[in-house]
Amino acid sequence: MNQKRNIVIVSIFGLTAAVLLLAPFVGIETITLQEVVRPAAGGTGADIFWRIRVPRVLTAFCAGAALALSGMAFQAMFRNPLATPFTLGVSSGAAFGASLYVVTGIVFSIGPVSGQSLSAFVWAAMAILIVYGLTRVRRGSSTATMLIAGVAVNFFFSSFILFIQYISDFTRSFRVIRWLMGGFEIVGYEPVTTILPFVITGSFVIFALTNELNVLTLGEDIALSRGVPVRRVKTALFFATSLMVGSIVSVCGPIGFVGMMAPHICRLLVGYDHRYLAPATCVFGGAFLVLCDALARSLIPPAEIPVGVITALLGGPFFLWLLLRRSREGGQMGDL
């Protein structure tokens, strides 16, 4: 088992490296290696490669990795494979925070942290606290409660976003709509450097808590009796995930389902031990989103599909499959 697991993990890392190396060449126009290495006079290939494609791939990788890790943390905490930043309403909380910042027109920042990221982070944290609070109040059938609470929070924040769009002018409103679809239409390295500190901090917290995540998979009571300071660990995890989801949503828009598919597929591949699951999920999620984005910009040239549309098209059926599998196995057994 351990040897098989190691082989699988090495393969995931190898495939990820391959995806990262190849993805920048793919797009509306395919760029050849020659164009990048020995740029011809007047050729735009190298420019597109370094100024657009590479930053875009790096951003997508960071976003995918962070969303997948957040999903993994939520799934261990809620003991439920359907818990993700998207289904729990964390993404829409962050989206609300970010659009609130855009529309109010108040510009501020704390150090290098933009006000938009900060606002997204605060509202992401708010959303997760509401959902978690609701699942604690109504113990018992936690899956149903969690999904309903997530749907409610989603509706709540979506209505606010709609309201914001309604009262703002046409161009702003269209910008918000396009941004809500999720995407990486970026130029230069600023988006990467914006989200990287958040992603690194959040990931570090999650990687430091893999032992705790393992024990939390057994439930909070058992975690306490094994000596896990559950309250503090959950606070740290909520903070880390809100930080990551908030920063990513404020830059790339809410991108759904990565946080559900990546951890689940990795659990099937490497098992439930978070010391191995976390690194696997992290790179798998990153590579997955890079791949989705490569599809998004090359499927119907010269147009691009918003990457959020691609992940939702893949993720919707996957979500249903998980749900059906759970009810067939009698609800309880399918958990995690």
Added chain:
Amino acid sequence: MKRPAIEIRNLTFSIEDSTILDSVSIDIYPGEYLSIIGPNGAGKTTLLRCLMRIHRVPAGAIHVGGVPAERLGQRALAKRISYVPQSEGRRCPFTVEEFVLLGRYPFRSPFSPIRREDRNAVSEALRLTRIDHLAQRRVDTLSGGERQTAFIAAAIAQGADILLLDEPTTFLDPKHEAEIRAILKALNRTMGRTIVAVTHDINAAALESDRVVILKDGRVIFTGTPGEVMDNAVLSRAYGKQFVFIEHPVAGRRIVLPEASE
């Protein structure tokens, strides 16, 4: 008399206006086997959960090794007390070995590999509980008795001197029941672990323990030796019915006979 391993002083605990425990005071001494019996809803499980700090209790109500429990961190508490809850683990996706290794949590630190010490503690626990052969099976595929044994193994691996058990043998067939009782006895007699077991089985309490506490409606109504418990003056007060007693031919202790209609 030795200093108590756990002192419970006037512990009162309520959930939403209903008092579950009402000024409970119990001393638990190192190395003893204490059984807690009592009718359904007496607060037995809640008492164990308070000791493990799954429930937050008033400051100063519980002392562990002379220190107020709330001043020990959860991790430090877990090094002294381990807890085997009632029939859990139906959703545990880990193998028995991985699961027992999670019992070593209080000794683990982030980013560090598993130490030899931890590995040894796990194999020792698997050996003591005789489930080496189940090491690679997933916990959620085990039978009730095997699962219970795996939980006890994890608690042993945790290395705490005090072991709290909630209905360790309920729902088990006679063979598994005997096995678990033998494991607990060995832990208590040869390894000197303190055992606090909540049970519905009056006879098990009488046969295994040094001391028996009876809880009823959240209050301690009796503390004494197994011999003293086996008396209708005591038991009828707890359960509101009369029992018929007989002497166990091997153990030489009094036990209750099951009800028989004529």
